[in-house]
Amino acid sequence: MKLLDIGEVAARSGLAPSALRYYEEKGLIHAVTRHGLRRQYGAEVLQQLSIIALAKMAGFPLEEIARMFTPTGRPDLPRGDLHARAEEMQAQARQLAALADMVRHVADCPEPNHLDCEKFRALLRMATRAQQRASATPKPPKRQS
Amino acid sequence: MKLLDIGEVAARSGLAPSALRYYEEKGLIHAVTRHGLRRQYGAEVLQQLSIIALAKMAGFPLEEIARMFTPTGRPDLPRGDLHARAEEMQAQARQLAALADMVRHVADCPEPNHLDCEKFRALLRMATRAQQRASATPKPPKRQS
DNA sequence: GTTTGACCTCAAGTCGACTTGAGTTCGTAG
DNA sequence: CTACGAACTCAAGTCGACTTGAGGTCAAAC
Numbered sequence A, B: 001m002k003l004l005d006i007g008e009v010a011a012r013s014g015l016a017p018s019a020l021r022y023y024e025e026k027g028l029i030h031a032v033t034r035h036g037l038r039r040q041y042g043a044e045v046l047q048q049l050s051i052i053a054l055a056k057m058a059g060f061p062l063e064e065i066a067r068m069f070t071p072t073g074r075p076d077l078p079r080g081d082l083h084a085r086a087e088e089m090q091a092q093a094r095q096l097a098a099l100a101d102m103v104r105h106v107a108d109c110p111e112p113n114h115l116d117c118e119k120f121r122a123l124l125r126m127a128t129r130a131q132q133r134a135s136a137t138p139k140p141p142k143r144q145s
Numbered sequence C: 001g002t003t004t005g006a007c008c009t010c011a012a013g014t015c016g017a018c019t020t021g022a023g024t025t026c027g028t029a030g
Numbered sequence D: 001c002t003a004c005g006a007a008c009t010c011a012a013g014t015c016g017a018c019t020t021g022a023g024g025t026c027a028a029a030c
Helices: A006-013 A017-025 A044-057 A062-066 A079-108 A118-136 B006-013 B017-025 B044-057 B062-066 B079-108 B118-136
Strands: A033-035 A038-041 B033-035 B038-041
Touching: A006 A017, A006 A038, A006 A044, A006 B118, A044 A062, A044 B118, A079 A118, A079 B079, A118 B006, A118 B044, B006 B017, B006 B038, B006 B044, B017 B038, B044 B062, B079 B118
Parallel strands: none
Antiparallel strands: A033 A038, B033 B038
16 A cells, blocks of 8 residues: 655645644544654545545535544445534525626616615624624524534 | 724724724824723824725735725725735635535545545646645745835 | 655644633613 | 623634745755
8 A cells, every 4th residue: 555645645635744734633543654754644634634525615614624534544424414514504505696796786786876875785784793692692593413 | 083092993803903003003093092902093093094994805915905094094996906816815715615626526436435436546647736736936926016 | 875855743733604701881760 | 789791802722735945854956
């Protein structure tokens, strides 16, 4: 089995060596051995890093990603959590798109002073309500492992 | 003109008093006067805070939001920046929705071991490429003021 | 045999948006 | 008149995901 040293893994994965050491410290990846002081990684680490990249894109924190692998490094994805996260992402995507439309309207509004635009004022009321709701829920709804 | 003290503003806006002081420190809002040591805010601060909330939702950093007001506190929104931000938000929303679909697929995949699923492997290749592109562009594309 | 360059460890720093804590000052209700 | 409670200032802490820097190790190329 071919072993990769950290620079090689960094180059292939697009991550910095310091990031790889950090992931190791957090238990996301493991070197199979050392050559002197140097970490030697097995080829499977690249696949693990892809999964990690994907999970990061999906917004999972590293701590949670660490639990997506068995102690032997095999991926073991929490389907329930993924499903929940997918729903959240979709909701967030919708919100973001809606907000983008509003911002676009504000940008394109011909009124020299935005406060003279009724839609803008309605938007502000919405923003205030959103803020109040956010502060009323200091705890983000959490996924269970 | 009725003056509001910080607790009143906090209650109406849904922000903590400490956040309001922080905003003041960063130049986003200003108390019109002091009553002893206590800040006294004019009613217009509530509207300013709505605008700030909106801009935060749209992803603008506070530093940039600070420049969205004239020295007198009147909103003066950078239409060009808003337009650019709206495009970015829309793009991000699309990406997020696409990613949500992929995550949902992974969650629903019947294959006991995800690595046996061809779609999943394709997804991993995509994740790697995305990671590499991200590292190739350490500087985020920036808006000019 | 020595230099080089990649790697190592460990502690500390960074960023943004606040929060927290300690110690202090006031206006107002009783 | 005094006690209460709401505000005040300023420094330091928090969170997550890394990066940076100082000082040390070591295998391989010359």
